[in-house]
């Protein structure tokens with residue numbers, strides 16, 4: 001008997017019904033792979049709306065769009081800092097025996113492209129991308145294995161004016177979506193704070209990334225586990241106490257008291273808050289020494305957007321990564337950027353009742369009253385389309401009752417009936433579906 005190609009059905013192979021018979025279960029699994037999503041029209045309209053807002057903000061800030069392959073060499077993401085994102089790398093060996101990976105984030109690809117472009121691009125660069133990112137999680141947690149991220153990066157600007165501009169671009173997006181400073185905010189800190197602490201306990205630089213990744217879990221796992229991990233990589237108990245103490249600081253003056261005004265950490269943060277004041281978004285951000293972010297390559301300012309209700313995971317996050325390009329063999333080029341996921345923001349907008357009502361709408365629906373008028377109807381449709389109107393051309397011999405119902409379903413503004421007697425006079429019957437007004441018009445009078 002016929003063997004089912006990708007049978008997920010309880011059918012015994014081969015016993016399935018023939019084509020067209022009432023199939024109780026599909027022959028193949030019609031759901032998308034575990035942890036991934038389809039985007040049927042309703043969901044796709046919402047995604048397109050969100051991405052349009054990403055793109056509009058990028059345009060306002062004069063960023064240029066870039067893109068990269070979703071598949072990259074695995075080497076781009078191999079980092080020895082115990083990051084969740086690299087531990088869950090969706091990597092495999094391709095048919096050519098090459099180690100490849102579905103990208104878990106966009107920044108390494110962006111760094112690769114900047115280095116590839118080398119002297120042929122002039123700094124600073126302001127690039128943005130919207131791309132699907134992947135992770136391979138043991139399905140125990142049933143979490144998603146893909147999401148779309150909006151990334152904005154400023155390459156070649158060493159000063160915190162770049163971070164101030166990036167944070168303001170996200171504030172601009174939040175405002176466009178209807179969110180205010182009482183709905184969301186940004187926690188801002190600098191990894192130079194941790195760097196200063198590690199230095200005063202003379203902890204080797206090469207442990208910096210690893211320590212940050214461990215510390216990032218501070219509020220997610222018990223302190224004892226953090227201490228165990230730090231001790232296991234050789235951090236003294238005294239140094240751990242120093243780290244924990246600095247992370248609990250709640251104000252810049254406190255930080256200054258502990259670290260002294262000398263370190264760049266305090267200077268950078270002070271400068272950033274001054275700029276935020278001048279941009280007019282001070283009430284959106286505050287210093288929080290506990291913000292570390294879980295990516296090993298950040299070297300300076302780090303920030304994350306959060307919902308003040310505290311129900312959700314971070315909305316977005318970013319920071320300065322001045323060493324990433326040189327670790328790829330490029331020049332020492334300063335850079336900073338952020339990633340903004342497509343999931344948490346939608347949950348937040350749902351909670352706030354801010355999701356837009358997006359419907360499938362067309363301008364005109366054109367219907368030939370009998371089959372000989374299909375040609376003329378198609379001509380009427382293309383005349384209207386050349387004028388930029390979206391036109392649904394009815395392609396089958398339907399009853400008028402169905403056409404009216406369908407016109408309602410697709411929110412058409414006008415119904416254009418192509419009938420024999422009118423057509424003889426070069427006219428068509430136009431029904432305005434909101435005013436119910438009806439008139440015969442010449443085809444080239446339609447606009």
Ligand SMILES: CC(=O)Nc1cnc2ccccc2c1
Nearest residue numbers: 133134135144145146147343
């Ligand atoms: C809330 C959500 O979907 N998070 C998510 C989903 N997929 C990912 C895939 C790669 C990296 C991070 C990811 C994060």
